[in-house]
């Protein structure tokens with residue numbers, strides 16, 4: 001039987017744009033009180049107004065996921081406003097393109113701080129409360145690239161793989177507690193992600209937004225709400241990508257040849 005989400009509060013990081021904003025709207029439409037978190041507070045306030053105008057409940061929480069205390073405060077403000085926290089969606093994240101030999105430890109640490117530790121601080125802040133309540137759902141917005149590294153994205157892929165591995169272990173550890181953990185694996189999605197990737201890559205981005213089809217953030221948001229209603233371990237919006245990445249893991253030599261060809265094509269197209 002599907003879970004009735006009405007009245008179940010969710011806190012979403014990275015809610016000022018893209019997948020996070022779309023997920024906030026979709027969750028609010030499903031009747032969930034929503035705590036919206038990101039650094040651009042003006043964006044969050046606009047979204048709160050939209051949700052309230054449609055009859056939903058929402059709060060804006062200025063939050064930098066790089067700061068552990070901000071994740072703690074996000075959970076506390078969610079509980080303060082709505083009485084409990086049923087779900088968290090650790091969605092804040094960014095990417096950059098760089099060859100491995102050109103990367104610095106500082107840039108790798110910075111992306112891990114946001115994409116991975118930002119996720120974990122939210123999990124550590126909310127998870128024990130959910131276990132105590134005997135119900136809850138932790139969502140981590142990882143990526144299809146958590147399963148496969150491609151040129152220029154080693155740091156991003158690794159940060160997403162860390163979410164994936166921790167999410168899977170956590171799901172197994174939480175069995176029987178009433179708390180579920182899901183990882184979300186979007187393919188290329190039309191958000192501000194590619195703009196930020198270009199900015200972070202100092203204008204040198206080659207792969208991002210330069211080929212292949214893309215989906216809307218609403219597609220990912222709908223899949224997340226379906227997963228909240230009927231929990232499953234991994235959320236995918238492209239069966240083709242899921243299967244081809246599984247095959248790429250089984251046959252890495254063949255995958256390397258295909259990826260190298262695509263990499264060359266995109267680099268030449270630029």
Ligand SMILES: NC(=O)c1ccc[n+]([C@@H]2O[C@H](COP(=O)([O-])OP(=O)(O)OC[C@H]3O[C@@H](n4cnc5c(N)ncnc54)[C@H](OP(=O)(O)O)[C@@H]3O)[C@@H](O)[C@H]2O)c1
Nearest residue numbers: 014016017018019039040064065092093188189191192193
């Ligand atoms: N778009 C894609 O193709 C794609 C594919 C696979 C996975 N994903 C993943 O999906 C998630 C959402 O990305 P998106 O595509 O929706 O991109 P986006 O439009 O750029 O949204 C990223 C969100 O993360 C927030 N954020 C970034 N750093 C933060 C920090 N330190 N503290 C708090 N919030 C922070 C941003 O808000 P502020 O700047 O206002 O803080 C923004 O709301 C990311 O984890 C990304 O890795 C995206």
